[in-house]
Structure formats: C-alpha cells, structure tokens
Amino acid sequence: MTLRLVELDSENLPAVVRIPPAVGEKAYVAPVVFSIAEAYVTPTAWPRAIVDDDEVVGFVMANWDPDNEIEAFRGGIWRLNVAEAAKGRGIGRFAVEQVADEARRRGYERITVLWDPAPDGPEQFYLRVGFRPGGELFGETVGVLAL
Ligand SMILES: CC(C)(COP(=O)(O)OP(=O)(O)OC[C@H]1O[C@@H](n2cnc3c(N)ncnc32)[C@H](O)[C@@H]1OP(=O)(O)O)[C@@H](O)C(=O)NCCC(=O)NCCS
Structure with a gap:
C-alpha cells in the first residue's frame, strides 16, 4: 500500500463522492458530497482524498480554525469516511496520523474530533488510534489527541 492524502480535483472527485454513505442513508458520518459543499463555504476546511497508489480509498476533512470560540472546533478531524472495501486495513489510522x-x-498541541457514542459508532476506532474522551458537545463525545 502506498497511501497519500491529496487535494480534491476534477479527476478524483467522481470516486470521492461515491464513498459511502449515500445521501439519505443512515450513518454516523455525513455523505462526502455534503462535506465538500461545507468545505466550499468554510475557508478553514481542509478536505483531502485518501489514495492508495491512484485508487481513492477514503475521504478526510480537517478544520483549522485556531480562533474559534468553541475549543473543540479549533483544529482536528471534521469528517472521515473510508470506502467499504478498504475498511480494516489501517486507512483510517493513516488519515488520523x-x-x-x-x-x-x-x-x-492537540487535535479534536466529535463522535456519536453509540455502541456501533466509530468510538472504538478513535480510542484505538489514541483519542481520549474530553467532554461532550451537542450529545457527542469530544475526543482529544495530544500531539
Ligand atoms: C471508523 C472508520 C473511519 C475506521 O477506518 P478503518 O480504515 O477501517 O480503520 P483502521 O483499519 O485504520 O483501524 C485502526 C484501528 O482501529 C480498530 N478499529 C477500527 N474500526 C473499529 C471498530 N468499529 N471497532 C473496534 N475497533 C475498530 C482497528 O481494529 C485498528 O486497530 P489496530 O490498529 O489495533 O489493528 C471506518 O470504519 C469508517 O469510515 N466508518 C464509517 C464512517 C465513520 O463512522 N466515520 C467516523 C465518524 S467522523
């Protein structure tokens, strides 16, 4: 595997927007097409395709907004979607790193992420890659990773 994060462009966009979940599907993360729309209107957003050689295997969006009045929104992972066939191969861990x-x-000196604490949600993944629960916001757990 040769994993890299790359900026979105007209070539990788079709594969990036096909990563689950689909619009209307119930999931713990938003459809990528929503995230890209949010990035378009959020200058601090940092969306990237995760590629293995030239194959798109995921999508990650960070946000770098150090002056945000809400500490949990100053810097960290906003969205992370790994393609179904690529799950369990270390791609989510790579994106976090x-x-x-x-x-x-x-x-x-730290990054944050918010996750739904539901038992079938991404909590175990985030704990496994080093985040620690650091509070609650809007019913979600605020995860903190010290750098
Ligand atoms: C959660 C998600 C990002 C994990 O990505 P992934 O590429 O499958 O995870 P990795 O292979 O990098 O796993 C890293 C570690 O977490 C563990 N892990 C991953 N998912 C897990 C789960 N559901 N339960 C328990 N452990 C899990 C892995 O076993 C691995 O442990 P190891 O390093 O000891 O082997 C992916 O499943 C996904 O896209 N889910 C749907 C969307 C979502 O929930 N996104 C996050 C919300 S922002």
Whole structure:
C-alpha cells in the first residue's frame, strides 16, 4: 500500500463522492458530497482524498480554525469516511496520523474530533488510534489527541 492524502480535483472527485454513505442513508458520518459543499463555504476546511497508489480509498476533512470560540472546533478531524472495501486495513489510522502531522506543522498541541457514542459508532476506532474522551458537545463525545 502506498497511501497519500491529496487535494480534491476534477479527476478524483467522481470516486470521492461515491464513498459511502449515500445521501439519505443512515450513518454516523455525513455523505462526502455534503462535506465538500461545507468545505466550499468554510475557508478553514481542509478536505483531502485518501489514495492508495491512484485508487481513492477514503475521504478526510480537517478544520483549522485556531480562533474559534468553541475549543473543540479549533483544529482536528471534521469528517472521515473510508470506502467499504478498504475498511480494516489501517486507512483510517493513516488519515488520523496525517491530520496530526499537519496539525503539528501548524503549531497545534492537540487535535479534536466529535463522535456519536453509540455502541456501533466509530468510538472504538478513535480510542484505538489514541483519542481520549474530553467532554461532550451537542450529545457527542469530544475526543482529544495530544500531539
Ligand atoms: C471508523 C472508520 C473511519 C475506521 O477506518 P478503518 O480504515 O477501517 O480503520 P483502521 O483499519 O485504520 O483501524 C485502526 C484501528 O482501529 C480498530 N478499529 C477500527 N474500526 C473499529 C471498530 N468499529 N471497532 C473496534 N475497533 C475498530 C482497528 O481494529 C485498528 O486497530 P489496530 O490498529 O489495533 O489493528 C471506518 O470504519 C469508517 O469510515 N466508518 C464509517 C464512517 C465513520 O463512522 N466515520 C467516523 C465518524 S467522523
């Protein structure tokens, strides 16, 4: 596997928007097409395709907004979607590490993520890759990863 994060472009966009969930599907993360729309109107958003060689295997969106009045929104993972066939191969972990590296380059000492605490949600993944529960916001758990 040769994993990389790359900026979205007209070539990878069709594969990126096909990553689950589909619009209308019940899930713990928004459809990628919604995230890209949010990125379009959010200058601090940092959307990236996760590619293995040239194949799109996921999507991650960070947000870098150090002056946000809500601490949990100052910097970290906003969205993370791994393609169904690519799950369980370390791609989610890779994306978290890449966002953490980018945060270090920007001078952050911690990143955050919000997750739904439901038993079949992504909590175990985030705990496994090093996040620790650090509060609650809008009914979700605020996860904190010290860098
Ligand atoms: C959650 C998600 C991002 C994980 O991605 P992934 O590429 O399958 O995860 P990885 O293979 O990198 O797993 C990293 C570690 O977490 C563990 N893990 C991953 N999903 C897990 C789960 N559901 N329960 C328990 N452990 C889990 C893996 O076993 C692995 O542990 P290891 O390093 O000890 O082997 C992916 O399943 C996904 O896209 N889910 C749907 C969308 C979602 O919930 N996104 C997050 C909300 S923002």
